[in-house]
Amino acid sequence: MFKIKLLAFLFIFSTFYVFAQDDNGVMSMSEFRFPKQRHIIQIPGFDGYQTLKGDFHMHTVFSDGQVWPTIRVQEAWQEGLDVMAISDHIEYTPHSKDVVVDYNRTYEIGKGMAAENNIILIKGNEITRNTPPGHFNAIFIGDSKDYIADRDNAKDKDAVMKAADQDAFIFWNHPGWKVSSIDGSYEWIDLVDELFKEKVLGGIEVFNGFGFHKKALDWCVDNDLTVMGSTDNHNVIAYNYDFEGGAHRTMTLLFAKDRTAESVREALEEGRTVAWSTKYIAGKEEWVSKLFYASVEIGPSFHSKEGKEKSTKFYEIKNNSDLYFEMELKTGKGTKNITLYPQSSQVLTAPEGQDKLTYEVVTAFVRSDKNLVVDIPLK
Numbered sequence: 459m460f461k462i463k464l465l466a467f468l469f470i471f472s473t474f475y476v477f478a479q480d481d482n483g484v485m486s487m488s489e490f491r492f493p494k495q496r497h498i499i500q501i502p503g504f505d506g507y508q509t510l511k512g513d514f515h516m517h518t519v520f521s522d523g524q525v526w527p528t529i530r531v532q533e534a535w536q537e538g539l540d541v542m543a544i545s546d547h548i549e550y551t552p553h554s555k556d557v558v559v560d561y562n563r564t565y566e567i568g569k570g571m572a573a574e575n576n577i578i579l580i581k582g583n584e585i586t587r588n589t590p591p592g593h594f595n596a597i598f599i600g601d602s603k604d605y606i607a608d609r610d611n612a613k614d615k616d617a618v619m620k621a622a623d624q625d626a627f628i629f630w631n632h633p634g635w636k637v638s639s640i641d642g643s644y645e646w647i648d649l650v651d652e653l654f655k656e657k658v659l660g661g662i663e664v665f666n667g668f669g670f671h672k673k674a675l676d677w678c679v680d681n682d683l684t685v686m687g688s689t690d691n692h693n694v695i696a697y698n699y700d701f702e703g704g705a706h707r708t709m710t711l712l713f714a715k716d717r718t719a720e721s722v723r724e725a726l727e728e729g730r731t732v733a734w735s736t737k738y739i740a741g742k743e744e745w746v747s748k749l750f751y752a753s754v755e756i757g758p759s760f761h762s763k764e765g766k767e768k769s770t771k772f773y774e775i776k777n778n779s780d781l782y783f784e785m786e787l788k789t790g791k792g793t794k795n796i797t798l799y800p801q802s803s804q805v806l807t808a809p810e811g812q813d814k815l816t817y818e819v820v821t822a823f824v825r826s827d828k829n830l831v832v833d834i835p836l837k
C-alpha cells in the first residue's frame with residue numbers, strides 16, 4: 459500500500475515538475491539524450507611503446523566528402539582515435555560550386571576542436587592523379603596552395619615532389635583500386651619505383667576501408683615501407699561502420715614513444731605500425747608478433763583430468779585487447795581451434811608433457827599468403 463502511495467506521489471510530483479518547466483510550452487526530454495562520450499579502444503603497448511590509434515585518410519566537403527571538418531574530429535574523439543589527418547583531394551573538388559576551394563581550410567577549421575579534445579590533428583591532403591598511378595596521401599604538409607592541380611600524367615611526379623619538398627610523409631593509397639577491377643591485378647609501377655628509390659615514398663595503404671590490398675603488404679615487407687590502414691571515409695563514419703554491433707573503424711596502430719605528433723611521425727618513419735580492419739590485422743612480422751604477445755596471455759594449468767595413458771591439462775588463454783584472434787593448431791596436441799574475441803578468454807586443453815603448442819593466427823597477416831605463427835607456452 460505504501461508503495462502505491464509512493465508511486466502515486468512520484469507520478470504527481472514528476473508531472474507537476476515537468477509542467478513547472480513548461481512556461482514556454484516546451485517540455486524538456488533531455489533525459490533521453492545520450493551524453494557525449496569517448497569509446498576507449500584497449501590495445502596494450504610493449505617495449506616502452508604505447509599503441510596509438512590513427513586514421514590518416516578521410517574526406518570532407520572541401521573535396522568529395524559529405525561532412526564538415528569538425529564532424530571528422532568529433533567522430534575521431536568519439537570512436538577512440540588518438541591521431542588523425544583529413545586528406546581532402548587536391549585535384550578533385552566536385553563541391554566547388556557550393557564550397558570555396560581552399561585546400562588549407564580543412565585543417566584550419568578542424569584544428570581548434572582537435573586541440574580542445576586532445577586529438578592530434580596532422581595536416582594532410584590526397585594527391586589525386588589519374589589511375590595509374592592513382593592517389594598518394596601526403597601528411598605533415600606545409601601550405602596546400604603550393605600543390606600542382608594539373609592532372610596531366612606527365613606531371614604526376616612533380617605533384618608528389620611538391621609534397622616531398624615540404625617534408626611530408628607520403629604513402630600510396632589503395633594501390634589496387636580501379637586497376638584490379640579491370641584485370642584483377644595491380645603492379646609496382648615505374649613512378650612508385652622512382653619515388654621509392656628517391657626515398658620519397660614512406661608507406662602504402664594495405665587496408666583501405668574494408669578492402670585488403672594484399673600485394674601492398676608484400677611490397678611493404680620487402681621494401682621496408684610502412685603498413686597503413688585507413689577509412690578513406692567520405693560519409694559519416696557511423697553510416698559505414700556498425701559500432702553498435704561492435705565494429706571499429708579501419709585504422710593504423712602506431713607503436714609510439716609518446717602521444718605526440720613528433721612520436722607519430724617517428725613511428726611512421728620507422729615503420730612501427732600494424733593495420734587493423736574488421737577482424738584482421740596486417741603488418742610486418744616483428745610488429746604483428748609483438749602486438750599478439752602483448753595482447754594474449756596464458757595462465758598456468760588450473761585443472762588436470764586423468765586419461766587412459768596421459769592426463770589432460772586445462773589452461774585459460776586470455777585476450778587483453780580489443781583485437782580479435784582466430785587460431786589454428788599447427789604443431790603439438792591440444793585444442794585445435796581457438797577464437798579469442800576482444801577482451802575475453804577461452805579454455806585450452808592439452809595432454810600433459812608438452813611445453814608449448816604452436817598456432818597459426820589466421821586473422822593476422824604478415825605477408826599476402828602468410829599468417830603469424832605463435833608459440834603458446836604451457837606450464
Ligand SMILES: [Zn+2]
Binds near residue numbers: 584593631632
Ligand atoms: Zn583515393
Ligand SMILES: [Zn+2]
Binds near residue numbers: 515516
Ligand atoms: Zn581518399
